[in-house]
Amino acid sequence: MPGIEHLLEALTPLNIMLALAGVIAGTVIGSLPGLTATMAVAVLVPITFTMAPASALILMGAIYTGAIYGGAYAAILLNTPGTPSAIATTFDGFPMAKRGDGDLAVTLACLASVAGGLVGAVFLLILAPPLASVALAFGPVEYFWLAVFGLTLISALSEGNLLKGLIGACFGLLLSCVGIAEISADVRFNFGSQTLLGGIETVTALIGLYCVPVLIDLVATPDKHLKVTHEPRGFRLREALRISWKGKFNLARSSVIGTLVGILPGAGGSIAGLVAYSEARRSSNRTEHFGHGEPEGVQATESANNATVGGGFIPTLVLGIPGTPPDAVILGALLIQGVRTGPNLFADEGSIVYTFIYGLFLATILMLPAGLVIGRYAYKTIVTVPKAMLVPTVAFMTMIGTFAIRNNVSDVVIMIVLGVIGWVLNRFGFSPSPIVLGLILGSIAEQGFVQAWTIGAATDDLAAMFFGRPISLAIIALILLALFYPLVRARWLGRRRKVNAD
Amino acid sequence: MKLKQFAAIALAMMIPTYSALAEYPDKPISYIIPFGPGGESDITARHQQPFFKEKFGQDVVISYKPGGGGAVGWAQLNSIKGDGYTIMGTNLPHIIVKPLQKDVGFKTDDITNVYMFHYTPDALVVTKDSPFKTLQDLIDYAKENPGKLTLSGSGKGTANHLAQIRFDGMAGVKSTYVSFKGTGKAVAAVLGDQVKASWGYTSVGAKHSEQVRLLAVAMEARHPKFPDVPTFKELGFDLVSGAYRGIAVPKSTPEAVRVKLSQMIGEINADPEFRKRMENDGMALLDVDYAGMGAFMEEMKAVYGKAAREAGIIK
Numbered sequence: 001m002p003g004i005e006h007l008l009e010a011l012t013p014l015n016i017m018l019a020l021a022g023v024i025a026g027t028v029i030g031s032l033p034g035l036t037a038t039m040a041v042a043v044l045v046p047i048t049f050t051m052a053p054a055s056a057l058i059l060m061g062a063i064y065t066g067a068i069y070g071g072a073y074a075a076i077l078l079n080t081p082g083t084p085s086a087i088a089t090t091f092d093g094f095p096m097a098k099r100g101d102g103d104l105a106v107t108l109a110c111l112a113s114v115a116g117g118l119v120g121a122v123f124l125l126i127l128a129p130p131l132a133s134v135a136l137a138f139g140p141v142e143y144f145w146l147a148v149f150g151l152t153l154i155s156a157l158s159e160g161n162l163l164k165g166l167i168g169a170c171f172g173l174l175l176s177c178v179g180i181a182e183i184s185a186d187v188r189f190n191f192g193s194q195t196l197l198g199g200i201e202t203v204t205a206l207i208g209l210y211c212v213p214v215l216i217d218l219v220a221t222p223d224k225h226l227k228v229t230h231e232p233r234g235f236r237l238r239e240a241l242r243i244s245w246k247g248k249f250n251l252a253r254s255s256v257i258g259t260l261v262g263i264l265p266g267a268g269g270s271i272a273g274l275v276a277y278s279e280a281r282r283s284s285n286r287t288e289h290f291g292h293g294e295p296e297g298v299q300a301t302e303s304a305n306n307a308t309v310g311g312g313f314i315p316t317l318v319l320g321i322p323g324t325p326p327d328a329v330i331l332g333a334l335l336i337q338g339v340r341t342g343p344n345l346f347a348d349e350g351s352i353v354y355t356f357i358y359g360l361f362l363a364t365i366l367m368l369p370a371g372l373v374i375g376r377y378a379y380k381t382i383v384t385v386p387k388a389m390l391v392p393t394v395a396f397m398t399m400i401g402t403f404a405i406r407n408n409v410s411d412v413v414i415m416i417v418l419g420v421i422g423w424v425l426n427r428f429g430f431s432p433s434p435i436v437l438g439l440i441l442g443s444i445a446e447q448g449f450v451q452a453w454t455i456g457a458a459t460d461d462l463a464a465m466f467f468g469r470p471i472s473l474a475i476i477a478l479i480l481l482a483l484f485y486p487l488v489r490a491r492w493l494g495r496r497r498k499v500n501a502d
Numbered sequence: 503m504k505l506k507q508f509a510a511i512a513l514a515m516m517i518p519t520y521s522a523l524a525e526y527p528d529k530p531i532s533y534i535i536p537f538g539p540g541g542e543s544d545i546t547a548r549h550q551q552p553f554f555k556e557k558f559g560q561d562v563v564i565s566y567k568p569g570g571g572g573a574v575g576w577a578q579l580n581s582i583k584g585d586g587y588t589i590m591g592t593n594l595p596h597i598i599v600k601p602l603q604k605d606v607g608f609k610t611d612d613i614t615n616v617y618m619f620h621y622t623p624d625a626l627v628v629t630k631d632s633p634f635k636t637l638q639d640l641i642d643y644a645k646e647n648p649g650k651l652t653l654s655g656s657g658k659g660t661a662n663h664l665a666q667i668r669f670d671g672m673a674g675v676k677s678t679y680v681s682f683k684g685t686g687k688a689v690a691a692v693l694g695d696q697v698k699a700s701w702g703y704t705s706v707g708a709k710h711s712e713q714v715r716l717l718a719v720a721m722e723a724r725h726p727k728f729p730d731v732p733t734f735k736e737l738g739f740d741l742v743s744g745a746y747r748g749i750a751v752p753k754s755t756p757e758a759v760r761v762k763l764s765q766m767i768g769e770i771n772a773d774p775e776f777r778k779r780m781e782n783d784g785m786a787l788l789d790v791d792y793a794g795m796g797a798f799m800e801e802m803k804a805v806y807g808k809a810a811r812e813a814g815i816i817k
Contacts, residue, residue, distance in 0.1 A: 042539035136694030194607035198569025328540030458678035
């Protein structure tokens with residue numbers, strides 16, 4: 001059981017230093033598009049060999065947490081998700097920055113990330129073993145339905161022009177098919193090119209579709225990148241705290257969604273953020289403000305994606321099955337250290353696990369001051385640096401970031417081509433989000449569908465496979481709700497208005 | 503006179519090669535894994551990493567070039583400068599099966615393997631409480647319910663998939679293979695009762711020892727970590743297979759460096775501490791050096807080519 005001795009062990013000067021250094025390094029790495037949490041953790045692995053397992057875990061957990069939060073900066077200030085987890089942060093974060101509230105958005109993101117991180121860590125501390133069974137209850141068919149649920153968000157994102165949103169999503173789905181298919185090993189849509197064999201990496205597409213159009217527009221238009229009001233306003237912490245307190249239910253719900261999605265191996269921070277965003281939007285009474293700079297949108301995504309950190313550690317530590325890609329790297333590092341994860345880890349190696357969990361709390365709390373200061377600095381840099389400096393610097397970083405994903409030059413070419421396509425499509429009213437959603441969710445839906453179909457066909461029970469499992473039915477209900485709720489609500493409001501008028 | 507000149511030139515050309523070799527390695531070596539971090543190819547390379555430093559005084563820097571199930575990395579191998587300071591992990595059956603399926607930018611023979619240092623043997627994995635207590639239970643079920651025995655595994659055309667096809671042929675049964683992205687998800691599928699059993703590896707048994715049992719392992723002799731698990735051979739099926747891992751160099755690498763590198767990896771493989779760590783993770787060590795590589799690869803090409811053709815993965 002967790003005890004005070006583990007807490008004290010987590011609070012040694014070395015561990016506090018590691019947690020702080022990890023959070024700072026992670027935040028900076030995460031803020032650079034292309035440099036992801038997975039990469040940040042992988043670079044650290046050799047350093048951790050010489051450490052005690054708990055300290056190594058604390059360092060890696062801190063970097064991971066920091067990187068997920070850092071992804072919000074680029075999303076808010078440049079409309080480019082720094083990590084895939086921050087996709088939904090761009091929806092409202094960038095419009096906020098555009099109208100001059102970038103500093104507020106960054107501070108809100110920091111508070112939401114800390115809240116989400118703490119909720120995820122609490123679940124990890126208290127409920128890890130029972131929650132791990134959620135990871136196992138999710139079979140292929142549930143992943144398929146979850147991905148379909150994610151796709152329903154397109155209707156919300158492309159308000160006013162559903163057709164263009166659907167065309168964009170189909171383009172994204174096609175992009176997800178490029179390369180060697182993950183489970184059938186067929187080669188698709190590579191047009192004879194070796195370059196496309198590896199498929200289109202999500203991060204490459206994110207940078208291309210989101211960042212390149214912003215850069216082109218920056219050059220093409222004479223206005224300032226972000227609107228700046230001249231009086232210095234500090235962190236706007238008081239204002240952010242008030243908004244956060246008002247949005248506490250949103251934060252709590254999003255954090256729980258983030259934790260649960262984090263537990264599912266193969267879902268990850270991007271889906272957690274999207275699901276939380278979609279739920280926040282649906283249940284908010286300010287639905288129509290979403291997508292135009294609504295603070296609740298930023299809070300939902302940022303709390304959910306940081307909650308996946310704690311959530312992802314649940315199957316990683318309890319089952320030995322990594323919940324998220326960075327968890328896979330951490331699991332590998334633990335194996336090399338000789339730590340065996342599994343159901344008995346919490347009982348046998350409590351000193352490692354609980355020290356680590358307290359360390360994760362520590363890192364998350366340290367993220368508050370560190371994140372606020374770094375965020376302030378990032379905001380100031382972006383608004384004060386002249387365009388002539390900003391554009392080449394960001395362009396250079398995107399190249400480095402894209403190359404670093406797979407150490408491959410062809411990814412840079414793919415990124416630029418997608419960027420130009422994205423810019424042209426933008427001019428015709430297609431936004432990048434449906435395309436990216438299609439790309440990310442397409443492969444999850446495809447894998448889940450093919451696996452479920454294979455199993456269902458083998459057992460002669462396809463109908464029960466797709467429509468007979470309780471969790472599937474619950475997700476299907478959510479899909480229907482997401483699809484028809486706007487219609488029903490509009491009708492209901494219309495009727496009420498009519499009644500009032502009478 | 504001409505001969506003398508020729509000899510002098512030849513000698514002059516050889517001197518730098520030999521002096522370079524005498525010091526090799528005199529700077530850090532870059533070790534490229536054509537997969538992402540955290541997978542078994544990464545973990546085994548990480549096991550080797552400290553021994554390079556300890557035995558040969560130079561750091562090994564591991565980097566990743568994932569994509570296309572390794573194809574992206576291998577297709578670029580020969581365009582790297584061959585000076586012995588860049589080496590790349592290779593995997594069987596990948597480098598045999600992939601080029602047979604389609605043009606993936608490299609041919610099996612383009613890859614200059616200098617050493618195969620281990621394999622992770624295939625194993626049939628069930629949950630602790632599975633009704634299949636022995637391999638025979640599983641065969642009986644498959645015989646009574648043709649096609650209904652669902653087995654998860656990592657990828658198509660992989661060691662797991664080919665083992666399933668070969669075993670079905672040997673046992674005269676028909677099972678259904680469900681491909682997952684990576685071993686972790688294939689294991690989750692069997693733990694969550696989505697499938698009845700899994701074609702996994704001995705390393706799955708080591709990593710999830712509290713949750714799974716192995717019915718049989720595809721090795722010549724029993725694995726030291728699982729003395730109670732029979733081999734397929736003992737039970738009458740001639741199945742010895744798994745995911746083999748080796749190290750390759752660009753084609754332009756001088757012969758002398760290839761030989762030296764092969765010796766170095768062999769030395770690491772012979773280290774008792776290294777062996778202990780690998781076996782504890784469920785791996786099986788293997789020593790195919792540069793001299794023996796030709797014969798080994800021919801044998802493997804025949805075995806895996808045949809299985810892949812039978813599977814209908816290649817025409």
